[in-house]
Amino acid sequence: MFVRLVYESFRRQKRRKMLAAVAITLGVAVATAMIAVATDIGDKISRELRSYGANLVVTPQEDTLDLQIGGVDLKPPSDGAYLNEADLPKIRGTFWHHNIVGFAPMLPVQTSLDGKNATLLGTYFSKQLAFGKEEFVTGVRITHPWWKVQGTWPDDNSSDVLLGETLAARQGEHVGGTIVLGNGSHRVTGILSTGGPEDNQIVAPLSLAQQVVGKPGAVRRLYVSALTKPEDALARRDPKSMTAEMYDRWYCSPYVQSIAFQLQEAIPHSHAEQIRQVAQNEGTVLSRIKGLMLLVTLASLLASALAVSAAMATAIFERRTEVGLMKALGAGNVAIAALFFVEAALLALMAGSVGFAGGMVLARQIGKSIFDSQIAIEPVLFPIVLALAVVVTFAGSAFAIRRAVKFDPVYALRGEG
């Protein structure tokens, strides 16, 4: 009888339940989408923050002092130590290699252009490299996203070059022209604009810079762009003073410090350091945005819960006559409450499932349109969201059910509600 009551009530009173079902569906969809966005926003924003460029720099361990003023390197090429280009792919073998978005080696050398001193900067643009069987692409186009080229980027295996925009304007060079350096003439495939010292330099494939300076395989500095976890107390500790267990935890967390440590392990005779301007501020900005989204998600959960409760209350309130009839026929308060609660639970489960699917689509749309990438939805979210939907629906119904049950059947049947 109870089952039949529930079944019939579900089958017959569709219109009355529509509003509640729509509210639950929408509420669950919004809650799902917001939870998905909030859990993923850290990762997404941290990728966006990579547009600030590299957060780690690797230099030779035995290096002499940099003599750099306004980005112009005054150090003679004979001076100081170099990293070996052949060691670079080993970065892909480090523990946190999935977090390393890209890296770019730099080799500034002095050369002369039309009789005047000029700096030639050798680097990777988007170089194809292999580590073991794994192939990957890296270079300044990934690590320095604010570099803009008018024309085309040179091929990494060619001897074509880019001219900085200030230098190009001074020389009267255009895209497609040629410049003569010490060892021959080179095609200018593009004009580079960076807003930095490179605007006054010639930027060329690394191999060309190595030829010019006569040091094959030499790299002066290596910029690494890595996804990191904001620094905390553990991150700042000296790994030498840690217990074994603590060290493992430190080593296996993507702190900028532990990634620097692993880079040093991967590249012989190197010293890796965080670029504090980028690395330190990243953490603050990230935690602010994450905090903001968390609070906004709470607000959205609250709004969804209220919408569901309100709709349930309305739906039940409308059925007072029915309650009166049931009571007049001798149904106990418990039986009536049970009927409503089972109905509410069924409604929450059904509308909740639809809402969850809708929320997934919504989250995907948000991810695609804002971040150009998928927002991952953990399957574990499904039972959690459903349970939440049931709890909220119950909570929303409870007050209305209590009032409906307490109502005198005589008044209800006479229609004096």
Next chain:
Amino acid sequence: MNSSTTATRRQNVPHTSMFVRMLLRAAVMRRGRAASALVAMVVAAAVATAMLNLYIDVQAKLRKEFRNYGANVVVVGHDGQQLSSDALQNVNSVIAGHGLAVPFAYVVARTSDGQSVVVAGTDFEQVKRLDSWWSVTAWPAGASDALVGVRAANVVSPHGEAFDLSFQGKTIHLQSAGTLRTGASEDSRVYLPLQQFENWTGVQPSTIEIAATGSPEEVNSVIAKLSQAVPASEVRPVRQIMEGEARVLGKTRATLLAAAGLIILTSALCVLSTLIGWVLDRRRDFAIMKALGASERLISGFFAAEAAALGAVGALLGFTIGIGVAAWIGRVNFHAPVIPRFNVLPPIFVGSVAVALVAAVIPMSLLRRVAPAVILRGE
């Protein structure tokens, strides 16, 4: 006696006040239902206000955080030449408090054992504020105190002892006050107070780093003004900083807007369902009014006015609460209250009243089809 005076008074009262009295009575008599409808309205308006306020203000809040990335504009002399002596003054008058300008002067000096090292002169008080990421063991206080980069320290003063530097035959004796770690070229430099640096080398600043606050348009107008104010110089935006900021900010605001849209939608739905229930609940009033001969227009007007009044009161209360919520979020997350934006009020007000009216119209059109007798009989 008493009843007759009441009757005369009733006669004298104009027709419109009956309308108002019914409105007020309806609100007071059915307190429970009216209150729950009002609560829904207030919550929805509050959430919408907080979200819109946050959406507008988050830009300013985050920009402040982004200024920690340091300078977004640099002024450099042509080809590394020194800037004129009034350059800093001109720059400061252009930015006029909306930012920070820090001068830097550079030379390559020699240590006592003949090694080259870059020495910079600057204003430490300003650098502290501009480059907050500098990790410094102790800031220099005295005139002959220097701040030594960690890599430079290995060369000039490995044990923190005093050291000599010479430039064009002039030697200066310096104390190492503290070391500096940034992970960039600053690590290889020695920093001196600007006055001391100028006395020693006679070299003026060649670079002024500026952290200009405001939107990209405001920063661009500062750049345009600076190029006029400081002759023989190049003024350029630090694209790395400006583009990164624009990107992250854009994405954050877009996410927040999407969230705000969804939340406002759900709150509107909440209000709609509560109000529909509220109006449906009063179908007996509707039937009695109709049975007593009220025209449909009057009844519709009555319910619409009631809903509009509810929407208006809800919007005002909700706005006040929403401003408070936004301020609280600002304090918790950004450690600065979100400034109340009163231009959010009109859309919230109009939106609330509109939702309330829609919520009144839907059940009205349902009720209109039903004969009052049916409702009064309780069917």
